[in-house]
Amino acid sequence: MGILYDQAPLKDKVERALSDDFKHHAIETAQDVITQKRQALVDQVENWEDFREKAAEIRNHVLENLDYYVKQFAQNAEAAGCTMHYAPTAEDAIDTILDIFDELGETSCVKSKSMMTEEIGLNERLEEHGIHPIETDCAENIIQTAGDAPSHIVVPALHFDRNAIRDLYRERKGYTGTNDPEEITHFLRTMLRSEFMNAHVGITGCNFGVAETGSCTLVSNEGNARMASTIPETQIIVMGIERIVPDLRSLDVMMELLVRSAVGAKITSSFSLNTGPAKPGEVDGPKTVHIVMVNNGRTNILASKYRPMLRCIRCGACMNTCPVYRHITGHGYGSIYPGPMGIVLTPLLVGYSKAEKLPYACTLCGACSDVCPVKIPLHDLILKHRIDMVRLGYTPAVESSLFTAGAKVFSNRLLYEIATTVGAPGTQILTGNSGHIDSGSVWIPVLNGWTYSRDLDVMKHKKFRTQLAEYQKQKQNRHQDQEDA
Amino acid sequence: MASVRLEEFLQPISRALEHTHVPESVKPYDTFAGPQRELLAHATQEDCIALLKQEAQALGTLVREATPETTAQVITDLVKELEGADVVFADSPEADRYDIPQALAAAGANAYRWDAQNPQESIAQAEKAQVGISFAYGAIAETATVVQESTKNSGRAICLLPEAHIAVVKKKNVVARMVHILDQLEERIANKEVLPSNITFISGPSNTADIELVRVVGVHGPVHAAIVLVDE
Numbered sequence: 001m002g003i004l005y006d007q008a009p010l011k012d013k014v015e016r017a018l019s020d021d022f023k024h025h026a027i028e029t030a031q032d033v034i035t036q037k038r039q040a041l042v043d044q045v046e047n048w049e050d051f052r053e054k055a056a057e058i059r060n061h062v063l064e065n066l067d068y069y070v071k072q073f074a075q076n077a078e079a080a081g082c083t084m085h086y087a088p089t090a091e092d093a094i095d096t097i098l099d100i101f102d103e104l105g106e107t108s109c110v111k112s113k114s115m116m117t118e119e120i121g122l123n124e125r126l127e128e129h130g131i132h133p134i135e136t137d138c139a140e141n142i143i144q145t146a147g148d149a150p151s152h153i154v155v156p157a158l159h160f161d162r163n164a165i166r167d168l169y170r171e172r173k174g175y176t177g178t179n180d181p182e183e184i185t186h187f188l189r190t191m192l193r194s195e196f197m198n199a200h201v202g203i204t205g206c207n208f209g210v211a212e213t214g215s216c217t218l219v220s221n222e223g224n225a226r227m228a229s230t231i232p233e234t235q236i237i238v239m240g241i242e243r244i245v246p247d248l249r250s251l252d253v254m255m256e257l258l259v260r261s262a263v264g265a266k267i268t269s270s271f272s273l274n275t276g277p278a279k280p281g282e283v284d285g286p287k288t289v290h291i292v293m294v295n296n297g298r299t300n301i302l303a304s305k306y307r308p309m310l311r312c313i314r315c316g317a318c319m320n321t322c323p324v325y326r327h328i329t330g331h332g333y334g335s336i337y338p339g340p341m342g343i344v345l346t347p348l349l350v351g352y353s354k355a356e357k358l359p360y361a362c363t364l365c366g367a368c369s370d371v372c373p374v375k376i377p378l379h380d381l382i383l384k385h386r387i388d389m390v391r392l393g394y395t396p397a398v399e400s401s402l403f404t405a406g407a408k409v410f411s412n413r414l415l416y417e418i419a420t421t422v423g424a425p426g427t428q429i430l431t432g433n434s435g436h437i438d439s440g441s442v443w444i445p446v447l448n449g450w451t452y453s454r455d456l457d458v459m460k461h462k463k464f465r466t467q468l469a470e471y472q473k474q475k476q477n478r479h480q481d482q483e484d485a
Numbered sequence: 486m487a488s489v490r491l492e493e494f495l496q497p498i499s500r501a502l503e504h505t506h507v508p509e510s511v512k513p514y515d516t517f518a519g520p521q522r523e524l525l526a527h528a529t530q531e532d533c534i535a536l537l538k539q540e541a542q543a544l545g546t547l548v549r550e551a552t553p554e555t556t557a558q559v560i561t562d563l564v565k566e567l568e569g570a571d572v573v574f575a576d577s578p579e580a581d582r583y584d585i586p587q588a589l590a591a592a593g594a595n596a597y598r599w600d601a602q603n604p605q606e607s608i609a610q611a612e613k614a615q616v617g618i619s620f621a622y623g624a625i626a627e628t629a630t631v632v633q634e635s636t637k638n639s640g641r642a643i644c645l646l647p648e649a650h651i652a653v654v655k656k657k658n659v660v661a662r663m664v665h666i667l668d669q670l671e672e673r674i675a676n677k678e679v680l681p682s683n684i685t686f687i688s689g690p691s692n693t694a695d696i697e698l699v700r701v702v703g704v705h706g707p708v709h710a711a712i713v714l715v716d717e
């Protein structure tokens with residue numbers, strides 16, 4: 001499948017996503033539930049901002065010295081007994097993995113969730129070569145069974161309701177139970193348990209690679225990533241070159257931020273630190289570990305002004321807070337990387353000609369940048385994309401001129417904050433004279449599709465942000481008062 | 486073309502950074518200091534135990550306290566509570582020191598000692614067992630996390646395949662935050678110790694919210710989790 005799974009014009013994708021009421025509602029609920037849980041936990045961490053700052057620094061430090069750290073990681077992983085492979089492109093990664101299967105003579109494997117394998121379109125290519133990968137993450141299994149595309153990077157099957165999932169497994173896997181999520185999940189447990197016990201190859205991603213030790217970490221709630229690195233004799237780890245942290249200590253800061261940001265929990269049920277294959281005499285764990293490090297365009301990003309994007313730890317918080325994602329859902333973007341992070345990343349990986357108008361699927365409100373645990377200035381980078389698109393001639397003239405006018409207002413954060421406060425006189429700046437986000441905002445082309453029916457909700461979202469800012473200020477004041485007292 | 490050599494792979498990275506070659510060293514960056522040191526900085530051992538219990542409850546993890554003398558009894562009671570007829574336990578010195586095998590046998594459980602000489606049987610027993618018992622390296626109070634190392638005598642499957650996992654932790658090895666465990670690991674590396682092939686930070690039973698965000702406990706890993714805190 002690769003990065004882009006839907007090549008229809010952006011407008012069509014958006015329209016399709018908008019007309020799907022369940023999908024739309026599911027995303028709204030998910031956003032509300034996850035952001036509320038996240039916010040409650042963030043409020044408990046009094047130095048949350050310091051954590052973000054520290055994480056951004058650690059990630060920057062690694063990126064500034066990425067050649068050094070990739071080398072250190074690779075050498076230490078090798079010293080720990082892993083077999084290293086270096087893939088400059090997605091194609092190279094696929095060929096490498098196919099070679100490993102050829103050598104083993106294996107025709108199936110169990111997989112745990114990995115964005116990198118999705119980015120290189122691994123499953124499809126394995127199938128083409130007669131190798132059957134079994135997705136073992138519940139959501140990924142639902143998507144694989146349905147032959148559908150993910151709509152979120154953390155909870156990818158959000159767009160299916162329980163009835164659809166029940167029917168899917170009834171039809172394809174002989175499920176006979178009800179639509180109860182617990183019953184369906186336990187069916188999946190039993191079905192996949194036998195797949196695990198018979199598997200000889202496990203494919204996993206890697207959340208963080210530790211340079212100092214050559215270790216790879218896996219973060220999972222379901223336990224499937226642990227299964228995939230416990231039973232099969234061979235483990236294949238596919239990771240992007242930017243996944244690295246300098247040392248074990250850095251993992252604390254990363255995990256503090258990742259789990260809270262991703263699922264609104266303090267910790268996942270498991271976090272494994274794997275270093276090399278099983279030691280001699282160990283009963284389980286892989287006897288052989290292949291690590292496939294993938295560049296796939298990341299060095300171009302590293303050399304560009306978009307470098308901060310490589311700090312991303314794939315938590316999904318930016319899409320959970322995004323008003324556009326809320327409306328057009330993950331499928332509106334047509335990329336395995338949706339939402340704000342996807343808008344920045346997708347064009348960098350596939351080019352402007354294929355990414356189409358993706359950078360316009362954004363109101364530049366900056367909510368994403370505020371929640372990003374590694375402080376990626378997402379809305380700034382999206383704006384940079386627009387400027388580059390205009391400069392490189394990817395945007396029709398009429399949009400260019402409207403865009404330039406709009407950019408003046410929207411590049412001024414303060415002005416925009418005023419403009420988006422509900423009821424404030426500044427709203428006029430955003431909405432023209434009509435009081436609605438309407439044809440006056442045509443320069444955000446993707447908005448055309450939904451402003452008429454969904455604008456109210458955007459406003460609610462803004463109001464929420466304003467309230468939040470006020471709440472935070474109050475909290476600060478209260479704190480100050482206490483100190484003064 | 487498939488895979489290239491490391492040197493070749495590194496070239497475009499160096500080029501992107503305008504390095505003429507891969508540097509031999511980097512300007513040091515302090516990963517030690519930071520906000521991770523501020524949280525729970527003044528927590529006493531007692532605070533840590535109290536916090537661990539509180540967090541465990543939130544995760545649905547059972548916590549029991551014991552002394553070396555009562556550990557076996559506490560464990561057999563837990564096994565009964567978890568309806569474990571078949572039990573697999575790690576072949577660790579603590580198992581014998583606490584007399585766990587005898588106590589389990591006396592309580593009528595079918596207990597299997599993990600056996601590095603019998604890999605297939607060990608896995609099969611772990612798959613069959615309702616309860617797995619392991620002896621953890623330590624625990625983290627902030628998240629009620631058990632830190633489990635895999636070794637020849639204590640396989641990954643013990644804490645993963647059975648429906649319930651009981652982790653036995655010494656109270657003195659409970660730390661406030663993850664960074665304190667990581668500090669210990671850093672120290673071990675500095676002393677040239679080789680890291681175990683796997684260290685898993687286990688926090689509560691496995692779970693998912695993949696269907697309509699409804700939380701379901703017990704997916705691929707354990708459905709029940711318990712911690713026995715031993716005061717020694």
Ligand code: SF4
Pocket residue numbers: 261311312313314315316317318319340341368371372373374375376378
């Ligand atoms: S860009 Fe930031 S918020 Fe979005 S997924 Fe990446 S780390 Fe998370």
